[in-house]
Amino acid sequence: xxxxxxxxxxxxxxxxxxxxxxxxxxxxxTALYWYRQSLGQGLEFLIYFQGNSAPDKSGLPSDRxxxxxxxxxxxxxxxxxxxxxxxxxxxxxxxSGIQEKLFFGSGTQLSVL
Amino acid sequence: GESVGLHLPTxxxxxxxxxxxxxxxxxxxxxxxxxxxxxxxxxxxxxxxIRSNMDKRQGQRVTVLLNKTVKHLSLQxxxxxxxxxxxYFCAENIGGGGADGLTFGKGTHLIIQP
Numbered sequence: 723x724x725x726x727x728x729x730x731x732x733x734x735x736x737x738x739x740x741x742x743x744x745x746x747x748x749x750x751x752t753a754l755y756w757y758r759q760s761l762g763q764g765l766e767f768l769i770y771f772q773g774n775s776a777p778d779k780s781g782l783p784s785d786r787x788x789x790x791x792x793x794x795x796x797x798x799x800x801x802x803x804x805x806x807x808x809x810x811x812x813x814x815x816x817x818s819g820i821q822e823k824l825f826f827g828s829g830t831q832l833s834v835l
Numbered sequence: 836g837e838s839v840g841l842h843l844p845t846x847x848x849x850x851x852x853x854x855x856x857x858x859x860x861x862x863x864x865x866x867x868x869x870x871x872x873x874x875x876x877x878x879x880x881x882x883x884x885i886r887s888n889m890d891k892r893q894g895q896r897v898t899v900l901l902n903k904t905v906k907h908l909s910l911q912x913x914x915x916x917x918x919x920x921x922x923y924f925c926a927e928n929i930g931g932g933g934a935d936g937l938t939f940g941k942g943t944h945l946i947i948q949p
Binding site for chain 1: 869871876877878879880881884924937939940941942
């Protein structure tokens with residue numbers, strides 16, 4: 723596609739439920755990132771995929787968070803047993819390589835009630 | 836701790852004036868810097884980047900200045916327009932590639948006064 727696509731754009735869920743957030747990176751981009759942005763805050767790194775290498779999961783806040791990237795393209799971020807503090811905008815970005823600029827999607831606004 | 840920061844959380848300028856947004860970094864090994872603009876409800880959008888072998892780079896109405904001596908980065912926006920209202924983030928890369936090489940600042944909210 724022309725840009726990074728994320729779905730859904732908004733997700734409202736009840737505390738304790740699992741959610742899946744999807745990211746379609748720009749075609750051909752080998753690097754994919756997930757960030758979290760709380761209201762009025764900066765970007766919090768969650769996880770990074772580069773080609774076929776093992777992902778860098780150092781930013782995941784707890785074991786309730788996981789992500790996978792299938793076929794080197796689409797990625798899914800899964801949050802299990804959601805908590806209210808998980809409410810935030812989840813942003814996905816992709817890039818064509820090391821030290822290349824990141825292209826961001828519009829994000830998924832997650833609200834946990 | 837965070838190695839990239841901004842001097843002001845909010846900057847208010849008159850429409851038509853020039854805007855200068857500042858960013859300080861502490862890692863002297865950083866060799867690639869990026870400015871992003873984030874409008875309300877949208878993801879960050881790339882504005883301009885600069886590598887450490889340069890001091891200045893110009894784009895359309897924007898200029899990025901890099902002062903490696905004092906580890907300072909700035910974004911200048913000429914003739915500020917209402918559409919420039921957004922949060923501006925600087926980011927630095929320490930050359931390692933990957934997520935652990937990229938650090939974002941907290942952002943400066945640019946407000947345009949009519």
